[in-house]
Amino acid sequence: MQGAGMTSVSRRLLGRLRDVMAGSGSAQNRLDKVVTLIAADMVAEVCSCYVMRAGEVLELFSTEGLKKESVHQTRLRVGEGLVGDIAAHARPLALADAQAHPNFVFRPETGEEIFHSLMGVPIIRGARVVGVLVVQNRTMRHYTDEEMETLETVAMVLAELVASGELVDRAELVPVDGNALLPLRLDGVKLNGGVGLGVAVLHRPRITIRRLVAEDPDVEAERLKKALASIRSALEELFSRPEMRDGEHRDVLETYRMFTEDTGWLNRIGEAIRTGLTAEAAVQKVHDDTRARMSQIADPYLRERMHDFEDLANRLLLRLSGDEDGTPRPELPEAAILIGRNLGPMELFDYDPKRLRGLVLEEGSATSHVAIVARALDIPVVGRVKDVLDKIEPMDQVICDGDSGQVFIRPPEDIRETFAEALSQRQLRLAVYARLRDLPAVTREGVRIAIHMNAGLLLDLQHLHDSGADGIGLYRTELPFMARSSLPDVAAQSLLYRKILDQAEGKPVVFRTLDVGGDKVLPYWNPYDEDNPALGWRSIRITLDRPAVMRHQLRALLRAAAGRELSVMFPMIAEVAELMQARKILDIEVAREARIGNPLPGKLLVGTMLEVPALALQLDALLPLVDFVSVGTNDLTQFLFAVDRGNPRIAERYDTLAPTMIRFMRYVAAKCREYGVSLSVCGEMAGRPLEAMALIGVGIRSLSVSAPAIGAVKTMVRSLDVVALEAYLETLLESPDHSLRGKLRSFAQDHDIAL
Ligand code: PEP
Ligand code: MG
Secondary structure, eight states, X not given: OHHHHHHHHHHHHHHHHHHHHHSSSOHHHHHHHHHHHHHHHTTOSEEEEEEEETTTEEEEEEEESSOGGGTTTOEEETTSHHHHHHHHHTOOEEESSGGGSTTOOOOGGGTGGGOOEEEEEEEEETTEEEEEEEEEESSOOOOOHHHHHHHHHHHHHHHHHHHXXXXXXXXXXXOOOTTTTSOEEEEOEEEEXXXXXXXXXXXXXXXXXOOOBOSOHHHHHHHHHHHHHHHHHHHHHHHTSGGGSSSHHHHHHHHHHHHTTOHHHHHHHXXXXXXXXXXXXXXXXXXXXXXXXXXXXXXXXXXXXXHHHHHHHHHHHHHHTTOTTOOXXXXXXXXXXXXXXXXXXXXXXXXXXXXXXXXXXXXXXXXXXXXXXXXXXXXOEEEOOTTHHHHOOTTOEEEEETTTTEEEESOOHHHHHHHHHHHHHHHHHHXXXXXHTTSOOBOTTOOBOEEEEEEOSGGGHHHHHHHTOSSEEEEETHHHHHHSSSOOOHHHHHHHHHHHHHHHXXXXXXXXXXXXXXXXXXXXXXOOOOSOGGGSXXXXXXXHHSHHHHHHHHHHHHHHHTTSEEEEEEOSOOSHHHHHHHHHHHHHHHHHHHHTTOOOOSEEEEEEEEOSHHHHTTHHHHGGGOSEEEEOHHHHHHHHTTOOTTOTTXXXXXXXXXXXXXXXXXXXXXXXXXXXXXXXXXXXGGGSHHHHHHHHHTTOOEEEEOGGGHHHHHHHHHTOOHXXXXXXXXXXXXXXXXXXXXXXXXXXXXXXXXO
């Protein structure tokens, strides 16, 4: 009963607010009327509106009940007092005895000492708090949840007025960056490789809602239903496209489809409609509330998932605010670089991929759904470029360098030419490499070097054949785990692994077991806050502690192989005992499969990664137990030199071509040869021609590199004279130099080795 009563009260209030907002008078005048209305309607002696000003200051802009002379005088910093606290945390507050609250600050000019209770809500526009709306009472009043809801709804209606800028004296607005038209180079994070040149197209999904208050809630509920149905059918259409048949981007959209069925979210929108908002205002309100609260959450996975909701909310808003069929965005220029805060997984499909040359985001991470989709569409992406939207104008020239994680805005002619030249050189080189595809990777004297490929997505498999790689030397299995919202079960995993083996068409694939933790956080495992995640609970340490996960993965791999060869590799092994423990789990699974009569792999090879230097001192115990070893130089370098691989300040401090590193590799190569165990190197180092040359020079005969690096490495191999190189390297290994890079480069030059 009471709930229904409140709903009608807020509906009446909303109707009156609509009249005031649409009426004449200055913005200040309308705001004054609004606070008077709210105070009367909510039976509060005070209603005040604070507006966010430059420098994170909240200024009292209008009040009913406090002293009028305090308007435009009383100011609170964000975080200061109860009003500042509401703004800082973007969350409402209701207190029967506000003055007893530790954050209460007394402002004598307002005369508020006689009011005991206080309820306040943030005024939110987009993800930003633009003000705070407060009511106060003399008595120690206990505000109800319904009253809080009402005030939140009103705050949302007010948001447009507060954020419109009409209230604030134009001259006081923060000036735009005076450098706006100069060339800029901004640093970000590489999310997908490649380089693109084009003109900026701003992705601003924000839609202005014109109609906030509804005539008839039933009509609005129906409009919402229709809009949802049309999104679902658009999704179905997307699923039926050939490029969506499989791959992780399909998983991403499957997760997205689940959001369109999320009852919690839909119920909240339904409730907002019943309070008298239009369908679009209800979507916006629920979305703004969630987003403002979520922005307080540090967990990167949860924050990423917000963008799926954001995408969905925007899509709904597009349809509800007039653009009924959600028409695709305007045609892109011939070569476009899309700039946005973040994109939902479905949004990229709105743009013509042939014209999209790059994507620059203010947010995003390697596991963002949009990054996975961009990878599928082969679009370079640079993420976490701070404030890029403020620094760029539509149609500005932009270079999106996904290889170095940099963005050039309005680059001068010479930089543009340099990049354009590099791009066409790259095309030329690709054409040359394509011709090498079917030629073997042999040195001049006929030494065969195996060149494998690193992969992590089903779609990488297409490169296995067009690059001419010998096989997949490292399949990182964690990506599909990260694209989903829950742990994939044995059936789902085995389906994926089977597809990988099918598509490899008999070429060997080395599956690395789950290597998460550190910076690769899984959504469904609570990450511990670790001071040193690279040295923390990660990789094999997690899967040995959670053996069920490991068992399911191994079971899925065994079933996928069924009669075919299977290579399993364990990551981050630091001691032989860990390898033995992992191997035991594998043996248990093999026995189990045999017992239930499932076909076993035709051949089962077990290997380990060598990433932790300690393992190199246990090779005599380790090598008799494994079929192969693969050196992960990315982690190895960071542990060998005690240097964080993700810290740009020191990432370049030590060189992978330091004599120590090369000596280390020579030692491991010799040991593996002695025990007849195959050895490969799969870190990034192996994909750089000069580094690959050095590795071959100390006895390594197998490399696993990213697909784009294969051509260059093969070209180097085919021009190499190993015997001369080995002899030369022997003379360098004891050198105290910081790096052998210079000397090796000169050697390559003198011997016509193509780098
Ligand atoms: C490595 O550490 O070199 C490696 C190949 O593993 P990842 O880069 O996936 O940690
Ligand atoms: Mg590693």
